Amino acid sequence: MMASQEGGRSTLATASRIVVKVGSSSLTSLNGGLSEQALGALVDVLAERRNRGTEVILVSSGAIAAGLAPLGLSRRPKDLATQQSAASVGQGLLMARYTEAFAAHGVTVSQVLLTADDLTRRTQYANAYRALERLLNLGVLPIVNENDTVATHEIRFGDNDRLAALVAHLVKADAMLLLSDVDALYDAPPGQGGQRIAEISEPAELESLSIGSTGAAGLGTGGMATKVQAASIAAGFGTPALITSTAQAAAALAGEHVGTWFSMHGVRRPIRLLWLAHLASTHGTLTLDDGAVRAIRERHKSLLPAGIKAISGDFEAGDAVELLDLQGRAFARGLVNYEASELPQMLGRRTKELAAELGSDYLREVVHVDDLVLL
Template sequence: MNSKAEAAAPAGARQGIATASRIVVKVGSSSLTSVAGGISDAALNKLVDVLAARRLAGSEVILVSSGAIAAGLMPLGLARRPKDLATQQAAASVGQGLLMARYNQAFMGHGVTVSQVLLTAEDLSRRRHYVNAHRALERLLHLGVVPIVNENDTVATHEIRFGDNDRLAALVAHLIKADALVLLSDVDSLYDGPPSEGAKRISHVDSPEDLEGIVIGSAGKAGVGTGGMATKVQAAIIAAETGIPALVTSTDNAAAALAGEDVGTWFSINGNKRPVRLLWLAHLADIRGRLVLDDGAVRAVCERHKSLLPAGIVSVSGDFDAGDAVEIADLSGHVIAHGLVNYPCGDLPRMLGRSTKALAKELGREYEREVVHVDDLVLLHT
């Protein structure tokens, strides 16, 4: 275990949450459901008490809340989260209104107005949608509203969905330039092993390297959520790498976390903000194929930050169309980048190793384009 991960986060860093003017808080389904099934009023009201107090103290609060599908299970007579997309969408459609009604009632008890904001991956990967989402959230915050954000499960598909609300929360934090991201679940911290076996709490993470060798769990046995600790850690790393500190802890620790107390696992800032579209491409895009590059092309992409040309590609695999996301690897198979490809997979084999000038002369000027433009390419720290 890296000693950095065992050390406590600097007091000033954690205490910054106590005075942060804009915070994104994410809560998972498992933290909101009761033993009998459905949404627990006690759990929801306890969280709302904490968030409403923070809003009334002057901070802007954005809540990213799972639970729509879980809320829809009981009315539909379902014992567990369904596996097929159509039934998940039906449960979300029934449950989202129920969930928002509970939140509206609970926040109204404190005199705080809330709003519903449903997003899909497309909303944060396309420029026009991104701008509209940003404008809407900014206006709601200016009006003193607590936006309650969820993935639009009723219309999202397997191909475009975020996959879980942890990573959605990281992108929302980036979208509205939050001062901190707090990820809440039913686990109080990240540990260096199973807590039941005497593992030590990891209180502070400076970089992903601090977590090397640590086995991080997936979704729990309750069957109502999709994330687990692994997606929370990934979301925290996404935030930290884009200039937003993150804290992973339990919903029971929400008040302590927002007060800057030493709870949970703190992820320190270790990067700068970058376009949300590139965050999506790096962490959330549905990868449809692979391009393998020669050494010269790897240097051009990684060191000189150039677009990817067909001359440097040695092999192509996968089934993709123009505009799809692909992974870009070196000759050893190490994935160095993700990018949006400009050609369908069927066109590329005859283009490999050839210059764009030669291709344009033989096949037409439309083949003079880059295979992946530098603006549609993101390098990976792997």
């Protein structure tokens, strides 16, 4: 096990492209202002690595937290409108500090603000990919954040940890580094005798763990739970990841045995499937007979009308739906090709029969295999 741990971590030392995510708690003081010392220390580490030839994409929280003090707010607001206002004030402050700090090392940075739509709709994620690739080719260090000022509840990532996982997948990063004020994942609270977990090789190893959430400062959005989810998402879709503290950033990038390493256990797949499996809001369910369940789960087939027993929800073509077995268990998600109102007349019927009665437009699958992911 130790050999595999060291070998895995060496990926960070040799990677040519890395996505680094830093949380609000690592950049701000308890009163909500930016900590110049903390930001400067992180920039020193990342700039040194960038100047050695590694392409670095920084996903940085902190915009909302940076906007609290100027607005006279003591804690992160709960309502979306005030969050957006704080982000609007704080994002400029955050970027100004980064621009100045990186410039001292001769590194040019750029601001890239994204919403979930930018990484899940085909045309938009192609544009996001081209933009990031060109910035990296020009020697720029992109600083990415969720576009909190305009994002609605429906199109939010919800936290920058998951945004980092999507960005890492989008740019085909060699590894992802998630930084916060916690140095690793533990099997119990460290104060209660918890031991650091050095490596997670497969998702089943997480099932027995109790994972904490937002820290006492109230500045983050998800704490360790979302970092573990993001690292698991990345590893399951082909990008290994490390969770550790910002203070350990230099050691982590050197491949030292710090933090918790999430070994890659999946292969790269289209980014819309990553979104569909972990981030999409579903708008209904389709209950399938046993034959359809086996065809999808074991033979990786598309879903046809003949295998559907029941539907629920109000969805349009292109929406995400959950696929259920006869016991009501969700086993897959997919992008449906029909509106909910079209499906009742199709249940249990063969595609050719439907096409003869209703027209050739009904030859298409209900959910195509390329738009379907097993849970």
